Amino acid sequence: MATLTNTVATNTMTKDPILKVEHLSMRFGGLMAINDLSFEAYRGDITALIGPNGAGKTTVFNCVTGFYKPTMGMITMRQKAGKEFLLERMTDFEVNRDAKVARTFQNIRLFSGLTVLENLLVAQHNMLMKASGYTVLGLLGMPAYKKAAAESVDIARYWLEKADLIDRADDPAGDLPYGAQRRLEIARAMCTGPEFLCLDEPAAGLNPRESLALNELLRSIRKDSGTSILLIEHDMSVVMEISDHVVVLEYGQKISDGTPDHVKNDPKVIAAYLGVEDDEVEEVIEEIEDTQGGPH
Numbered sequence: 046m047a048t049l050t051n052t053v054a055t056n057t058m059t060k061d062p063i064l065k066v067e068h069l070s071m072r073f074g075g076l077m078a079i080n081d082l083s084f085e086a087y088r089g090d091i092t093a094l095i096g097p098n099g100a101g102k103t104t105v106f107n108c109v110t111g112f113y114k115p116t117m118g119m120i121t122m123r124q125k126a127g128k129e130f131l132l133e134r135m136t137d138f139e140v141n142r143d144a145k146v147a148r149t150f151q152n153i154r155l156f157s158g159l160t161v162l163e164n165l166l167v168a169q170h171n172m173l174m175k176a177s178g179y180t181v182l183g184l185l186g187m188p189a190y191k192k193a194a195a196e197s198v199d200i201a202r203y204w205l206e207k208a209d210l211i212d213r214a215d216d217p218a219g220d221l222p223y224g225a226q227r228r229l230e231i232a233r234a235m236c237t238g239p240e241f242l243c244l245d246e247p248a249a250g251l252n253p254r255e256s257l258a259l260n261e262l263l264r265s266i267r268k269d270s271g272t273s274i275l276l277i278e279h280d281m282s283v284v285m286e287i288s289d290h291v292v293v294l295e296y297g298q299k300i301s302d303g304t305p306d307h308v309k310n311d312p313k314v315i316a317a318y319l320g321v322e323d324d325e326v327e328e329v330i331e332e333i334e335d336t337q338g339g340p341h
């Protein structure tokens with residue numbers, strides 16, 4: 046099995062996997078976008094999925110979150126309480142509601158005409174409907190609904206504080222600067238109480254200050270809520286700064302798996318990013334160092 050021969054440079058003995066991807070393949074017509082991919086994400090970790098354009102990162106995300114049905118393979122998520130879900134057999138709605146996996150998308154998908162607070166309340170719609178007993182009478186006055194409604198405002202306020210957006214709670218979401226909209230999307234996903242949060246390029250288009258604010262939010266999610274995070278990211282400063290574990294894809298296969306330091310120095314990863322063969326890596330790195338005036 047090709048994937049098992051790759052080095053996993055993390056201490057997997059002490060880690061508790063929240064997600065296991067086993068022999069995942071996804072074919073689009075004649076194109077094998079993902080080819081026999083296996084990796085794990087560990088509970089409480091921030092795991093980054095990286096790789097050059099077209100490597101298959103978004104396809105993996107879409108399989109994990111129920112948007113695509115994989116051609117082959119198994120995706121198991123195990124919740125903290127021990128309940129297991131085979132995500133490849135579930136719809137995107139079930140993955141979110143039952144397995145408690147939330148996601149954001151490459152393109153921001155907020156309700157731009159609703160306020161910042163309203164965006165977070167809409168995200169809790171399922172919980173509120175459940176509390177209403179799915180009846181109009183419930184909506185109109187049942188104590189359970191009133192309690193749930195008050196709780197959902199508290200949850201929204203909590204995440205607005207965390208995302209540093211509390212001062213903008215009553216502004217239309219569409220009026221926020223880009224970086225703040227990204228944080229609002231993450232806050233919205235967190236309002237659904239996920240055990241596993243999947244973020245598709247959260248730092249895309251952010252300026253350095255917004256990137257720092259994002260890093261801070263993700264670190265606080267990991268620390269305070271214990272939610273495990275899987276993110277796709279091109280911004281290496283974000284990946285290296287906040288990830289506990291990095292999985293690198295190229296042409297739909299795993300080429301490296303380990304700590305940020307391990308993958309950063311892995312010749313296969315360097316070769317993939319520079320677009321050269323493995324045996325040419327050292328030569329190319331020497332050339333780069335020469336043009337930059339020596340090693341850094």
Ligand SMILES: Nc1ncnc2c1ncn2[C@@H]1O[C@H](COP(=O)(O)OP(=O)(O)OP(=O)(O)O)[C@@H](O)[C@H]1O
Nearest residue numbers: 073076077078096097098099100101102103104105
């Ligand atoms: N729905 C689809 N139909 C056909 N081909 C697809 C589809 N989705 C992805 N692909 C192809 O699968 C391959 C992997 O694409 P994917 O978007 O997963 O890569 P990626 O690593 O996320 O790339 P990027 O970093 O550019 O977003 C690409 O060759 C892409 O063109």
